[in-house]
Amino acid sequence: MNVVMTIAGSDSGGGAGIQADLKTFQELGVFGTSVITALTAQNTMGVHDILTTTPQFVRSQAEAVLNDLPVRAVKTGMLASGEIIQEIAEILRKRDLQLVVDPVMVAKGGAQLLGMEAVRDLRDHLIPLSTVITPNIPEAEVLTGMSIRHDSQVEKAAEHLLELGAGCVVIKGGHMDNPDFATDAVYFANGRSFKMTTKRVRTRHTHGTGCTFSAAITAFLGQGRTVGESILEAKHFIQQAIEQELGLGSGNGPTNHFAYKLNQEKCEVEIVEA
Numbered sequence: 001m002n003v004v005m006t007i008a009g010s011d012s013g014g015g016a017g018i019q020a021d022l023k024t025f026q027e028l029g030v031f032g033t034s035v036i037t038a039l040t041a042q043n044t045m046g047v048h049d050i051l052t053t054t055p056q057f058v059r060s061q062a063e064a065v066l067n068d069l070p071v072r073a074v075k076t077g078m079l080a081s082g083e084i085i086q087e088i089a090e091i092l093r094k095r096d097l098q099l100v101v102d103p104v105m106v107a108k109g110g111a112q113l114l115g116m117e118a119v120r121d122l123r124d125h126l127i128p129l130s131t132v133i134t135p136n137i138p139e140a141e142v143l144t145g146m147s148i149r150h151d152s153q154v155e156k157a158a159e160h161l162l163e164l165g166a167g168c169v170v171i172k173g174g175h176m177d178n179p180d181f182a183t184d185a186v187y188f189a190n191g192r193s194f195k196m197t198t199k200r201v202r203t204r205h206t207h208g209t210g211c212t213f214s215a216a217i218t219a220f221l222g223q224g225r226t227v228g229e230s231i232l233e234a235k236h237f238i239q240q241a242i243e244q245e246l247g248l249g250s251g252n253g254p255t256n257h258f259a260y261k262l263n264q265e266k267c268e269v270e271i272v273e274a
């Protein structure tokens with residue numbers, strides 16, 4: 001049994017955070033474990049309250065699991081504070097694990113999920129340990145201090161993030177204003193790069209897309225797949241989860257974590273190697 005871990009915040013509404021991650025792990029046949037950094041009182045309308053865990057309690061959870069179970073791959077999501085990031089980096093630095101960093105900063109409704117003073121800790125302590133980092137466009141802008149409007153700027157931002165020590169950078173295009181396509185750009189430290197494009201689904205039900213996508217990458221890495229394969233297969237997972245919407249809630253509803261496994265037909269993902 002392949003064991004993976006998520007270090008993230010709880011979303012009471014079940015569409016993002018720890019809940020999205022564990023559902024994705026389960027659907028992909030890996031054994032999910034969790035370290036909870038914060039509790040959010042959240043639904044499809046937004047984040048109503050946040051209670052942050054202490055860095056010491058984050059350490060206790062991580063060590064309890066890592067000292068017992070053979071965790072192969074870890075993802076991070078909402079990390080809440082710089083102190084928590086430093087604690088996690090210190091624990092992960094000593095272990096031989098694949099690490100997917102989803103640098104969560106702001107929820108779709110606008111709530112701040114990471115203190116802005118913690119961005120430096122992400123850059124200095126966690127990104128250098130990462131196998132893959134998966135920023136959306138606004139997160140890539142904050143991490144690099146660059147404005148990203150065009151493809152050439154996406155590439156420059158990715159180069160900057162690779163220089164910080166990430167093994168691979170996926171800049172997600174969910175926030176780009178292309179009305180027809182959702183394109184994610186993938187850059188490896190060895191110079192290889194490719195773009196993955198799917199048709200953009202016209203829906204408001206995109207709560208937790210980033211969490212689900214990075215959890216799927218982690219699950220495939222935990223199965224022993226290569227980084228490139230894991231990213232591509234995760235794009236299939238998230239596309240199906242968005243296409244086959246559940247229509248839940250009166251705001252931005254969750255994606256459909258059941259869809260990939262239920263649907264025997266693969267969706268279309270166009271790949272263009274650079």
Ligand SMILES: Nc1ncnc2c1ncn2[C@@H]1O[C@H](COP(=O)(O)OP(=O)(O)OP(=O)(O)O)[C@@H](O)[C@H]1O
Pocket residue numbers: 016106107108135136137172173174175182183184198199200201202203206207208209210211212213235238239242
């Ligand atoms: N409407 C859409 N149709 C198809 N794919 C989409 C759509 N919106 C986002 N995606 C895809 O979902 C994945 C997550 O991207 P996105 O930019 O939404 O992440 P995010 O902003 O970090 O998500 P969140 O913070 O809500 O969890 C990417 O593969 C992106 O291309």
Ligand SMILES: Cc1ncc(CO)c(N)n1
Pocket residue numbers: 008009010011016017018040042077078104106107108113207208209210211
């Ligand atoms: C707990 C949590 N993590 C991440 C996100 C980003 O989607 C969210 N809304 N809530």
